[in-house]
Amino acid sequence: MANGSERGWKQNPIIGIAAIAVLVIALVLILSRVRCGGGGGATAEPTAKLTVACAACQHLYEVGRADIGCSPTDDDEIFRVKAMQEAKCPKCGHKGAVIAFTCKKCGKPFAPPQSSKASKDFKCPHCGKSPWLK
Ligand SMILES: [Zn+2]
Numbered sequence: 001m002a003n004g005s006e007r008g009w010k011q012n013p014i015i016g017i018a019a020i021a022v023l024v025i026a027l028v029l030i031l032s033r034v035r036c037g038g039g040g041g042a043t044a045e046p047t048a049k050l051t052v053a054c055a056a057c058q059h060l061y062e063v064g065r066a067d068i069g070c071s072p073t074d075d076d077e078i079f080r081v082k083a084m085q086e087a088k089c090p091k092c093g094h095k096g097a098v099i100a101f102t103c104k105k106c107g108k109p110f111a112p113p114q115s116s117k118a119s120k121d122f123k124c125p126h127c128g129k130s131p132w133l134k
């Protein structure tokens, strides 16, 4: 019984899986193709150093491209992703970090709040003001 309605059901998951596969392939293509110059800011210099915050102890430190095995020509986006995975905290040795935010008020980097809820009342550790607005 209910053979007719089952037919439609069987097609849907396949379409879903195909859509996901296409998405994954597109993502891999974007990630693997280090956009050479890309569109827009062709003269923009690649970021040489990033300020990151240790995911374990919130210690702020800088990572250079060479520190994490990133080539100078790699896209900034790749540098950022790699930094988050490969950066090793000089204080506690933890591997893994988050990109530090910059305070709009005093311009100093700080470890981002750990939840969006906490970010509402978040105060800059340097100037004590809300870092989101100028
Ligand atoms: Zn640490």
Ligand SMILES: [Zn+2]
Binding pocket: 103, 104, 105, 106, 107, 108, 124, 125, 126, 127, 128, 129, 131
């Ligand atoms: Zn500040």
